[in-house]
Amino acid sequence: xxxxxxxxxxxxxxxxxxxxxxxxxxxxxxxxxxxxxxxxxxxxxxxxxxxxxxxxxxxxxxxxxxxxxxxxxxxxxxxxxxxxxxxxxxxxxxxxxxxxxxxxxxxxxxxxxxxxxxxxxxxxxxxxxxxxxxxxxxxxxxxxxxxxxxxxxxxxxxxxxxxxxxxxxxxxxxxxxxxxxxxxxxxxxxxxxxxxxxxxxxxxxxxxxxxxxxxxxxxxxxxxxxxxxxxxxxxxxxxxxxxxxx
Amino acid sequence: xxxxxxxxxxxxxxxxxxxxxxxxxxxxxxxxxxxxxxxxxxxxxxxxxxxxxxxxxxxxxxxxxxxxxxxxxxxxxxxxxxxxxxxxxxxxxxxxxxxxxxxxxxxxxxxxxxxxxxxxxxxxxxxxxxxxxxxxxxxxxxxxxxxxxxxxxxxxxxxxxxxxxxxxxxxxxxxxxxxxxxxxxxxxxxxxxxxxxxxxxxxxxxxxxxxxxxxxxxxxxxxxxxxxxxxxxxxxxxxxxxxxxxxxxxxxxxxxxxxxxxxxxxxxxxxxxxxxxxxxxxxxxxxxxxxxxxxxxxxxxxxxxxxxxxxxxxxxxxxxxxxxxxxxxxxxxxxxxxxxxxxxxxxxxxxxxxxxxxxxxxxxxxxxxxxxxxxxxxxxxxxxxxxxxxxxxxxxxxxxxxxxxxxxxxxxxxxxxxxxxxxxxxxxxxxxxxxxxx
Numbered sequence: 001x002x003x004x005x006x007x008x009x010x011x012x013x014x015x016x017x018x019x020x021x022x023x024x025x026x027x028x029x030x031x032x033x034x035x036x037x038x039x040x041x042x043x044x045x046x047x048x049x050x051x052x053x054x055x056x057x058x059x060x061x062x063x064x065x066x067x068x069x070x071x072x073x074x075x076x077x078x079x080x081x082x083x084x085x086x087x088x089x090x091x092x093x094x095x096x097x098x099x100x101x102x103x104x105x106x107x108x109x110x111x112x113x114x115x116x117x118x119x120x121x122x123x124x125x126x127x128x129x130x131x132x133x134x135x136x137x138x139x140x141x142x143x144x145x146x147x148x149x150x151x152x153x154x155x156x157x158x159x160x161x162x163x164x165x166x167x168x169x170x171x172x173x174x175x176x177x178x179x180x181x182x183x184x185x186x187x188x189x190x191x192x193x194x195x196x197x198x199x200x201x202x203x204x205x206x207x208x209x210x211x212x213x214x215x216x217x218x219x220x221x222x223x224x225x226x227x228x229x230x231x232x233x234x235x236x237x238x239x240x241x242x243x244x245x246x
Numbered sequence: 247x248x249x250x251x252x253x254x255x256x257x258x259x260x261x262x263x264x265x266x267x268x269x270x271x272x273x274x275x276x277x278x279x280x281x282x283x284x285x286x287x288x289x290x291x292x293x294x295x296x297x298x299x300x301x302x303x304x305x306x307x308x309x310x311x312x313x314x315x316x317x318x319x320x321x322x323x324x325x326x327x328x329x330x331x332x333x334x335x336x337x338x339x340x341x342x343x344x345x346x347x348x349x350x351x352x353x354x355x356x357x358x359x360x361x362x363x364x365x366x367x368x369x370x371x372x373x374x375x376x377x378x379x380x381x382x383x384x385x386x387x388x389x390x391x392x393x394x395x396x397x398x399x400x401x402x403x404x405x406x407x408x409x410x411x412x413x414x415x416x417x418x419x420x421x422x423x424x425x426x427x428x429x430x431x432x433x434x435x436x437x438x439x440x441x442x443x444x445x446x447x448x449x450x451x452x453x454x455x456x457x458x459x460x461x462x463x464x465x466x467x468x469x470x471x472x473x474x475x476x477x478x479x480x481x482x483x484x485x486x487x488x489x490x491x492x493x494x495x496x497x498x499x500x501x502x503x504x505x506x507x508x509x510x511x512x513x514x515x516x517x518x519x520x521x522x523x524x525x526x527x528x529x530x531x532x533x534x535x536x537x538x539x540x541x542x543x544x545x546x547x548x549x550x551x552x553x554x555x556x557x558x559x560x561x562x563x564x565x566x567x568x569x570x571x572x573x574x575x576x577x578x579x580x581x582x583x584x585x586x587x588x589x590x591x592x593x594x595x596x597x598x599x600x601x602x603x604x605x606x607x608x609x610x611x612x613x614x615x616x617x618x619x620x621x622x623x624x625x626x627x628x629x630x631x632x633x634x635x636x637x638x639x640x641x642x643x644x645x646x647x648x649x650x651x652x653x654x655x656x657x658x659x660x661x662x663x664x665x666x667x668x669x670x671x672x673x674x675x676x677x678x679x680x681x682x683x684x
């Protein structure tokens with residue numbers, strides 16, 4: 001039986017992953033901001049076969065409460081097989097350009113809070129010398145685009161942090177997986193003018209994540225074709241890139 | 247951002263969709279999306295064929311994100327789940343526990359909300375009635391009610407009855423609680439009988455339906471003369487012994503919309519003749535998984551794309567028992583003369599079990615269902631078929647329809663007034679507008 005911690009458990013991608021694992025009779029510790037939504041997610045996982053589901057309401061920007069949350073998680077699960085770090089927001093880039101306070105708040109939600117919880121969690125998993133930490137970053141972290149660079153820079157920090165953490169944890173048998181989704185059709189992206197053919201469902205992205213966890217992949221694009229798109233985007237020369245409105 | 251079409255891809259009126267992700271959003275989304283001048287409609291998984299799933303405003307509320315289970319009781323076989331949960335989702339978790347959906351249409355990719363709104367029926371209508379009969383209660387969000395209403399045979403019973411078969415017009419169904427039926431194996435014991443004429447179909451039906459859970463016939467819609475009405479009668483029952491496991495099935499998909507329909511006179515004639523010839527004479531017995539028995543077309547995702555850009559229309563009628571044989575014969579003759587039709591033309595005897603729904607489609611009689619690729623001559627054929635159905639006192643199935651005339655609808659469903667009286671003022675479909683106002 002897999003023991004699974006999910007942070008940002010009410011997000012569409014995280015919940016789709018959890019459903020796959022629930023069918024394999026996993027035990028869950030779900031963390032999210034909203035108790036009512038967590039309850040609805042938990043009910044669904046129980047009906048789909050989860051052995052046990054515990055919940056913990058927490059805003060991940062409350063860094064000083066991370067320790068107590070992880071204490072509670074370990075009391076319930078005793079150890080962690082998979083930790084999925086999936087919380088985040090989609091900031092309004094325009095607003096982030098107006099006030100530093102807003103920019104920092106969003107940077108905290110998508111970057112600092114991830115780094116904070118990974119630091120504490122990694123130290124605990126290091127002692128067990130066991131488990132996989134799967135972190136949802138984004139293709140947006142590979143290049144700062146004018147329409148989305150606050151989010152992009154936070155995700156760039158997460159990707160680099162995970163790369164280093166992976167190399168450190170590899171030596172003690174803890175695996176770190178970086179997931180880079182492209183455009184995903186979720187409540188978070190509702191209303192955005194996304195290019196239809198490139199948009200994947202949360203279920204499709206979840207299937208890729210679960211497979212990558214199973215295979216202990218280091219880093220995956222979801223869907224995989226984003227590897228090609230990002231290869232192209234990374235190679236656009238700056239002299240041209242700065243003239244584009246990507 | 248995402249656009250939705252009905253399963254027949256006709257009328258080709260893409261619906262822009264407002265997504266709902268949580269139950270407590272439904273009321274506010276209904277208020278924001280609909281207005282009395284541009285009325286909206288809940289949209290499930292888009293398996294209605296015509297325009298009954300299109301909003302008057304072309305802006306629908308997409309319910310497929312409300313797809314969580316709320317409670318599964320494996321002792322009593324009861325499921326409570328959000329309205330966007332698919333029958334496929336239910337079967338995936340219920341079959342290993344020894345429970346099956348009591349009524350299923352020919353696709354498992356319908357939502358629970360859609361199953362109620364269209365009061366779907368299946369191959370066991372003669373013993374179990376429609377889906378609505380197995381619905382214990384559901385939540386209904388209405389723009390004129392501050393809180394969500396619980397509807398059951400005893401609570402808000404008028405809305406309960408109007409919503410079953412109510413085409414999504416009486417409010418937005420947010421969750422559904424319904425009763426499953428016990429099985430000991432997911433396998434189906436099937437027996438098929440080849441029949442050479444329509445008269446034989448009726449004889450077989452009278453003989454076989456009373457002793458089998460499931461019964462349906464494939465009919466060669468192009469056969470004429472002596473062979474008219476020939477086909478294969480299939481009956482089935484849940485196997486009484488076996489293992490409760492679901493075998494993984496490989497799904498194929500039609501990756502894009504074909505430029506022209508692959509269904510034409512040549513392919514149809516070839517398929518129908520071969521399918522009939524392949525079946526050995528007399529009685530054939532086999533045991534099969536439930537999926538190919540109930541959902542032969544679900545094995546090919548997006549099969550509707552084979553009909554090409556112009557899409558297709560489905561025709562499904564039910565003819566009351568006393569006129570069933572001559573009217574069905576006349577329908578098949580008109581179709582065979584036209585040379586158009588589908589690979590899967592289906593005849594089914596419906597039983598006399600009443601639905602709790604006000605505006606349910608099935609009645610005691612014979613139902614004929616088949617697809618037609620859209621083309622210039624189709625309107626004419628559909629008109630001819632409508633005349634036969636009307637004269638026989640039959641009716642058409644709104645979930646499949648894109649053509650019926652308002653006067654025909656109002657004559658066949660005089661209860662429409664009662665549904666209209668309970669319609670949510672912010673909800674209206676293009677179908678409803680078409681059949682009640684023209």
